[in-house]
Amino acid sequence: MKTMTAAKAKNAFGQMIEAAQREPVLITKQNRPVGVFMSIQDIENTIWGEEAKKAHTEGQTGQDISRTLMDKLLKNSN
Numbered sequence: 001m002k003t004m005t006a007a008k009a010k011n012a013f014g015q016m017i018e019a020a021q022r023e024p025v026l027i028t029k030q031n032r033p034v035g036v037f038m039s040i041q042d043i044e045n046t047i048w049g050e051e052a053k054k055a056h057t058e059g060q061t062g063q064d065i066s067r068t069l070m071d072k073l074l075k076n077s078n
Contacts, residue, residue, distance in 0.1 A: 001026050006034065045073050 002019050006029040009016045019025050020037045027035040049070065056066040 001036075003028060005029070009037070041076075045076070048073050 001024050002022075003026045004012075004016055004019070006027055009025070009027050016025055016037055020039045020042075024042060025037040026033055027037060052066050052069040052073070056063070
């Protein structure tokens, strides 16, 4: 995960957005982690992955359907 200080994130916002398209960016302030900046695609993949996992755990989908959903999400994230 890329790390960026809060000051650099503020002064180079465009660079932070570009970096977040490749991987989450950890924001630090006084050498302490204070936040993470992620692309919308990362957020959507996380939400869909959690929903598929929950549905499978609750027995709402079979293993094959869950695997298909997860494979689709992983393919879209690359």
